[in-house]
Amino acid sequence: MAPGGIFRFCLIVTILAQPAQSCFPRSIRSQVPVKIDPGYVITQVPLDHCGDVGLSLSSSDPHFTVNTDGTIVVAVVSMVTKIRSFQVWVKAGRGQPRRVDVQLIPDTEQLHQYTLHAQSAPWNQAHKRFKRRWSPLPFNIIENALPPFPKEVELIGSDSSVNYTVRYTIEGPGVTQPPMNVFSVVHETGMVIVHRAVDRELYPKLVFQARVTDKLTGKETDRPLDITVLVLDLNDNPPTFLGPLEFQVVEQSRPDTEVGVVTATDRDEAGTPHTQIKFSLLTENQLFNIHPQSGKITTKSGTLDREVQATIPVTVEIRDMNGAKSGLFNTAIATITLVDVNDNPPTFTETILKADVEEDKADLLVLRIPVEDRDEVNTQNWKAKFVITHGNENNDFRMDTDPTTNEGLLYVVKPLDYEKGRLVALIVSAQNEVPLVNSLTSWNTIPVELSVSDVDEGPEFSPLIKVIRVKENTPIGTILGSYMALDPETRSNTGIRYLKVSDPGSWLSVGEETGELKVTNLIDLESDLVTNAMYNITVNAVDPSSKSGMGMITLLIEDTNDNIPVPDDRVLVLCEEEGKRGSVTVMAHDPDLLPYSSPYDFQLSGESPKKWRLRDAQNISVVLEQAVDMPRGNYEVEMRIADLQDKGDVQVVNVKVCRCLGGQCVAATSSVGMGAWGTLALLLALAMLLLLCLLFVVVCNSRGEKMYIDDSSGGMLLHSNTEAPGEEVKSANLLMIPPVGGLDVIDQSAKETGLLDQNRNVSAGDMSGMTQQTMGQQQVYQSSRQDFMSNSVHHQNSFYTSGGQYRGSANYSDSLYQKQANHSLFNTWDTNKLYLDEKLDYFGGEMEVCHTLDSPHAYHYEGEGSAAGSVGCCSEIGDQDGLDFLDSLGPKFKTLANICLSKESRE
Numbered sequence: 001m002a003p004g005g006i007f008r009f010c011l012i013v014t015i016l017a018q019p020a021q022s023c024f025p026r027s028i029r030s031q032v033p034v035k036i037d038p039g040y041v042i043t044q045v046p047l048d049h050c051g052d053v054g055l056s057l058s059s060s061d062p063h064f065t066v067n068t069d070g071t072i073v074v075a076v077v078s079m080v081t082k083i084r085s086f087q088v089w090v091k092a093g094r095g096q097p098r099r100v101d102v103q104l105i106p107d108t109e110q111l112h113q114y115t116l117h118a119q120s121a122p123w124n125q126a127h128k129r130f131k132r133r134w135s136p137l138p139f140n141i142i143e144n145a146l147p148p149f150p151k152e153v154e155l156i157g158s159d160s161s162v163n164y165t166v167r168y169t170i171e172g173p174g175v176t177q178p179p180m181n182v183f184s185v186v187h188e189t190g191m192v193i194v195h196r197a198v199d200r201e202l203y204p205k206l207v208f209q210a211r212v213t214d215k216l217t218g219k220e221t222d223r224p225l226d227i228t229v230l231v232l233d234l235n236d237n238p239p240t241f242l243g244p245l246e247f248q249v250v251e252q253s254r255p256d257t258e259v260g261v262v263t264a265t266d267r268d269e270a271g272t273p274h275t276q277i278k279f280s281l282l283t284e285n286q287l288f289n290i291h292p293q294s295g296k297i298t299t300k301s302g303t304l305d306r307e308v309q310a311t312i313p314v315t316v317e318i319r320d321m322n323g324a325k326s327g328l329f330n331t332a333i334a335t336i337t338l339v340d341v342n343d344n345p346p347t348f349t350e351t352i353l354k355a356d357v358e359e360d361k362a363d364l365l366v367l368r369i370p371v372e373d374r375d376e377v378n379t380q381n382w383k384a385k386f387v388i389t390h391g392n393e394n395n396d397f398r399m400d401t402d403p404t405t406n407e408g409l410l411y412v413v414k415p416l417d418y419e420k421g422r423l424v425a426l427i428v429s430a431q432n433e434v435p436l437v438n439s440l441t442s443w444n445t446i447p448v449e450l451s452v453s454d455v456d457e458g459p460e461f462s463p464l465i466k467v468i469r470v471k472e473n474t475p476i477g478t479i480l481g482s483y484m485a486l487d488p489e490t491r492s493n494t495g496i497r498y499l500k501v502s503d504p505g506s507w508l509s510v511g512e513e514t515g516e517l518k519v520t521n522l523i524d525l526e527s528d529l530v531t532n533a534m535y536n537i538t539v540n541a542v543d544p545s546s547k548s549g550m551g552m553i554t555l556l557i558e559d560t561n562d563n564i565p566v567p568d569d570r571v572l573v574l575c576e577e578e579g580k581r582g583s584v585t586v587m588a589h590d591p592d593l594l595p596y597s598s599p600y601d602f603q604l605s606g607e608s609p610k611k612w613r614l615r616d617a618q619n620i621s622v623v624l625e626q627a628v629d630m631p632r633g634n635y636e637v638e639m640r641i642a643d644l645q646d647k648g649d650v651q652v653v654n655v656k657v658c659r660c661l662g663g664q665c666v667a668a669t670s671s672v673g674m675g676a677w678g679t680l681a682l683l684l685a686l687a688m689l690l691l692l693c694l695l696f697v698v699v700c701n702s703r704g705e706k707m708y709i710d711d712s713s714g715g716m717l718l719h720s721n722t723e724a725p726g727e728e729v730k731s732a733n734l735l736m737i738p739p740v741g742g743l744d745v746i747d748q749s750a751k752e753t754g755l756l757d758q759n760r761n762v763s764a765g766d767m768s769g770m771t772q773q774t775m776g777q778q779q780v781y782q783s784s785r786q787d788f789m790s791n792s793v794h795h796q797n798s799f800y801t802s803g804g805q806y807r808g809s810a811n812y813s814d815s816l817y818q819k820q821a822n823h824s825l826f827n828t829w830d831t832n833k834l835y836l837d838e839k840l841d842y843f844g845g846e847m848e849v850c851h852t853l854d855s856p857h858a859y860h861y862e863g864e865g866s867a868a869g870s871v872g873c874c875s876e877i878g879d880q881d882g883l884d885f886l887d888s889l890g891p892k893f894k895t896l897a898n899i900c901l902s903k904e905s906r907e
Contacts, residue, residue, distance in 0.1 A: 023050035024070075024090060027101040034081060034106050036074045039271065045070035045088055045100055056326070061086035062142045062232045064102075067273060068326035072102065075232055075272070076140055080106040138228035139192075143200035144236055153183070153229075156190040158212040160221035167215040172208030174229065179203060183229070185210070192227070200231040201267045233269035238328035239277045239318045240265055245334040251306040251341055252437065253299050259288060259336055262295035264318040278323030282315040282331065290316065292323065297334070306338040307374045341437045342381035346371040346406075346430040348446045353428075355410075356451045359418040366397075366450065369408035371430045380433040384408065389445065390427035397426065410448065418454040419488050425449055459485035459496050459541040461551030468517070471558045472525040477518060480508070484515040485541035485549055495544040502538035504529045508553070510539055517553065525557045526591040533557050533593075561596035564648045565589065565641040572624075572653060575660035576632070583615075583625035586653060588641050595644050605650050606638040614639075624655070632657050 030043040047055060047070045057066040063076045066088050084104040091097040139154040160166055168190040174182040183206075184193050190210075198206070206229045212222045247260030268274035279295040281288065287304065290297050297314075313333050321327030348371055355367040375381035386399040386408035396416065400409040408428065416424065426448040436443075466483050484493050498515045500508075505527065509520045529535060535555040542548045565588040574584045590597040602614055602622040611630060616623040624637065635655045642648030658665035 023047060024098075024100060026099075027103070028088075029103045029105060031105045031107055032080055035079055038074050038076060040074040042072045042074065042104065043102070044072065045090070047090075050092075056091045058089050059086060060089065062140045065272075068321065068324045073273070076230060080104050082106065138230055140230045140232050141194055141198065142232045143234050144197045145194075146197075149197075150184075150193045150195045153192045153194050156185070156192060156210055156225075156227065158190075158222045160212060164221045165215045166212045166221055169211050169213070170208050170227065171211070174198075174203075174206040175208050179206075182206070183208065198231050200233050200269065201237065204231055204269070205229070206231070233272060233274055235268055235274040235320060235328060237267040237274075238330050239275075239320050240330060241316075241318065241332050245316070245332055246337070247297065247334060248337045248339050249299060249304065251304045251338040252302060252343055253304060254302050255299055257299045259297040259299060260334075262290065262297065262316050262318075262334065264295065264330075266320050268320070273321050273324075273327075275320060276322040277318050277320055278327075280317045280319070280323070282317050283313070285312075285314070287312060288314055288336065297336070304338055306340050306376070307344065310338055312336045312338070340376040340379060340381055342375060342432050342434050343437050343441070344374040344381075345436060345441055345443050346373045346384045346432065347444055348430060350446065353446060353448045354451070355448070356453060357412055357416060357424075358453050359455055360415040360457055362413060362415050364412050365409060366412050367410040367448065368402070369410065369428060369430075369446070369448075371406060371408065373406070373432070375432075382406070383433050385431045385433055386410075387429045387431060388426055389429045391425050391448075396424075399428065416450075416452045417488065418452050422452050422454075423449065424452060456545065456547065457488045457549075458547030459493070459543050459549040460488050461485045461539070461541060461549060465552045465554055467554045467556055469556045469558060470519075470523060472523050472560050473562055474519050474523050476520060476522070480517040480519065482515045483510065483517060483539060483551060483553055485551065487543055497542050499540045499542065500537065501540045501550070502536070505535070507535065507555070508537055510537075515539075515541075523555070523557060525559050525593070526563065530557060533559075559593040559596060561592055561643065561645050561647050563591045563596075565597075565600045565643055567641070567651055567653055570651075570653055572655050573660065573663075573665060574624075574626070574655050574657045575663070576657065581626035581629065582657065583623050584655065585621050586624050586639070587621040588651075589620065590643050592643065596647070597643055599644065601640075601642040601646065601648070603640045603642075604638065605640050608637045608639065611635070612637055624653075626657075630657060632659070 024045050024047055028043055028045065032040075032042055036042070042064065045057065045066070055068070057068065057070065059066050059072070063074065064086065065073050065075045067073065072088065083106075086102055088100040088102055089097040090100060141153060145151070156168065158166060158168075167187045168185050169187065170183060170185045170192070173179070175184070179198065179202075182194060182196060182198060184195065185191065186193065190212075207226055208229075210225050210227050211220060213220050242263040242265055245262065249257060249259045262279055264277050264279070266275040266277060278292045279290050280292060281290050281297075287300055288297055289300050295316075295318075313335050315331055316334050317329055317331045319327045319329035348369070350370075353367060353369060357364065357366050369386065371384050373382045373384065383403075384401055384406050386401060388397055388399055391397075394414070396412060396414040398411045398413045400411065401407070402409055408430065410426075410428070427445055428448050429443050429445045431443045461483065462485070468480050470480060483498070485496055485498075486493050487496070497512050498510045499512070500510050505521060507519065507521045507523050509518045510516070511518075523535075524530070525533060527535075533556060535557060537553040537555070539551050539553060540548050541551065568587040568589055572584045572586065574582045576582050586602070588600050588602075590600070599617075599619045600622075602617055604612060604614060609627075611626065611628050612624055613627045614622050614624060624639075633656075635657065637653045637655055638650050639653065640648055640650045656665065660666065
């Protein structure tokens with residue numbers, strides 16, 4: 001470098017260093033209390049003459065900090081018992097740091113008192129000796145200290161080092177526990193050394209344990225001691241915002257209206273300038289302010305307008321060190337939304353509105369009225385409400401709002417009349433659902449002109465409802481007046497006809513051409529057709545063009561005294577009371593109205609006053625009580641009941657005197673109880689009758705049961721009540737035996753009653769008929785047997801097998817006698833069943849023999865020309881033509897037809 005360049009460089013350094021050397025003193029002395037707490041301001045390094053040169057200040061003693069304005073502040077509790085010195089380093093720009101020596105001199109008086117107090121303390125008394133602890137007070141380190149490391153921190157020592165060669169060791173947080181290996185100790189001297197920086201926000205205080213042992217024996221020479229290391233805070237954390245930065249405020253708010261509060265925090269040590277946050281707005285506007293300490297945002301003016309700007313962003317700065325330039329800071333954008341108020345009324349897009357409407361039209365949309373509103377859409381401040389302020393005195397129109405377009409909808413709700421007015425002028429006001437916030441602003445209005453067009457109308461009644469006063473019971477034929485209509489165009493009633501539309505009681509007639517009203521039926525105020533003394537009749541008027549108009553006639557009926565009071569109940573119960581005579585209340589009613597009704601006058605008549613008397617007469621009632629003792633029973637009481645006009649008649653009331661239970665006569669109550677038992681007895685009787693009917697049905701079904709035939713034909717024989725024998729008998733299985741003795745009677749009876757083969761039965765009815773034909777009458781067994789023997793001849797009947805071999809003989813009269821000897825009556829069902837079973841047993845198995853042994857039998861003489869003819873089995877077989885009738889007898893007789901046809905084929 002050239003000599004001139006070196007000289008210029010030295011000159012620049014000298015000029016830059018000069019302000020740092022000359023603008024502050026080299027040393028400062030300050031008197032302080034013996035004990036000084038954190039935050040205590042000791043003194044200030046004067047920097048007023050240093051200009052705008054950027055200075056940085058630091059303290060060599062961590063117990064003290066230096067602010068950017070030169071203020072020296074106590075950071076940790078300190079005891080100043082003697083002069084204490086440390087240095088403040090001041091650095092200007094990139095120049096070399098300059099030192100300011102600071103001496104703290106303790107207050108003399110406080111130091112004297114402190115010394116006296118220490119000497120009088122218990123541990124300094126001569127008669128007691130305590131082992132002195134070997135540790136210093138808690139010592140400090142600065143967080144995030146700059147290298148180089150390691151650094152000596154503090155010296156610890158024990159009194160035992162006088163008598164022993166000691167060795168120091170430490171353990172615990174910062175040594176053997178997290179944060180690991182921060183501290184170590186020189187074993188011989190007890191010097192504590194820090195090996196790396198510590199973050200106060202993570203470890204504001206570290207407490208580890210120091211031990212002292214004999215270097216030779218390893219035994220502890222003093223008690224363990226807890227060493228406290230305080231990590232002093234540095235301003236290494238900028239403040240941060242808390243919570244959302246979105247706020248709302250109503251537009252048009254007054255100045256100093258609170259908008260919201262910005263909150264922030266700082267991780268540095270609380271209560272120090274490192275955490276003293278100052279709030280400020282960096283946005284250049286005249287709308288908002290922010291409090292520097294609390295962070296509250298307020299409005300600066302009352303000109304906030306949502307319609308101009310709905311959201312306003314502002315930049316907020318937070319800086320620690322109470323806003324000093326050396327403080328750390330952060331910035332963020334806060335969004336302020338303006339809440340809408342109704343400060344803009346709806347405005348019309350037109351100056352006047354016109355429309356046409358036909359007369360006689362109702363509930364018709366006439367006009368749509370558009371408006372604009374600058375307030376927030378779809379809010380009450382924006383939604384329009386339309387009001388007709390002029391021209392709608394008769395309520396002919398209605399205003400609605402279209403919820404989508406916010407337009408006004410003008411409806412005509414009553415028919416307009418061209419003859420009454422050809423032009424309708426309205427004034428419509430557009431409003432909102434909520435009032436305007438600005439009292440100086442009013443709602444806008446617009447004129448509306450409606451032109452009414454003429455149409456041909458039907459007749460009109462005037463008045464539309466005609467009220468006629470009439471007395472009830474007005475004579476039929478009385479003329480009450482007329483009710484006519486006019487053509488609204490011609491104002492004439494020519495050619496108009498009148499027709500009744502509604503007249504429920506047909507009380508009036510309406511003249512078809514004149515509209516004359518005449519009474520045609522009895523007008524009765526008490527009729528169900530009358531409501532509130534009014535009766536309505538609807539009339540229709542029709543003009544020659546068939547257009548019509550409707551009107552109503554209302555009869556206002558005046559009451560007459562055409563009814564008399566009568567008792568509400570003509571049958572009353574008077575309950576006997578113990579030791580006194582009973583009473584009952586008689587109530588009456590009269591359909592007439594005042595003054596033809598209550599209060600009523602009650603008077604006994606006839607013979608009633610001898611036994612009865614009245615008391616406590618009220619408006620519509622009186623108490624009837626016994627005047628004399630009387631037995632229980634029914635009594636007729638005559639009394640005259642008259643209305644307020646003394647119109648009435650004698651009424652008869654039946655009074656039943658009895659002993660009561662629960663307001664009813666005991667006899668009536670007992671009757672109800674007996675009725676219940678009677679009902680139960682009736683139900684039991686019906687149940688028994690039903691069981692008897694079921695039993696009868698079962699017996700009858702068992703007697704008339706149809707039995708199926710177990711043979712190849714598979715048919716079913718039905719019983720017959722004809723006298724001709726053998727109509728239900730299958731001839732191939734039954735052999736006719738000639739009459740020998742009395743057995744022919746039994747054979748004949750069996751034949752006539754339809755004996756079947758081995759597997760067949762007969763019905764009970766057939767058996768009964770057989771007994772009657774055989775015996776002639778129902779008698780006991782002995783008498784019947786004598787008659788039977790006297791009219792019959794014994795005969796032995798021989799039976800043969802199908803091969804002609806003899807099987808034996810039997811006397812059937814004796815057999816029958818033996819069978820029936822076990823029974824009391826010959827005609828009993830059991831006896832007949834035994835007889836028939838034996839007969840069927842003999843004849844059932846001889847089907848083939850029947851034809852070979854066929855021979856004529858003798859029967860009772862039935863006279864000439866018997867329709868029965870021969871009853872032999874072969875006699876049933878006739879010509880084929882004679883059996884054609886079997887085809888028409890139905891499916892039930894096909895089995896019989898097949899039997900006969902099979903016999904014919906074998907012949």
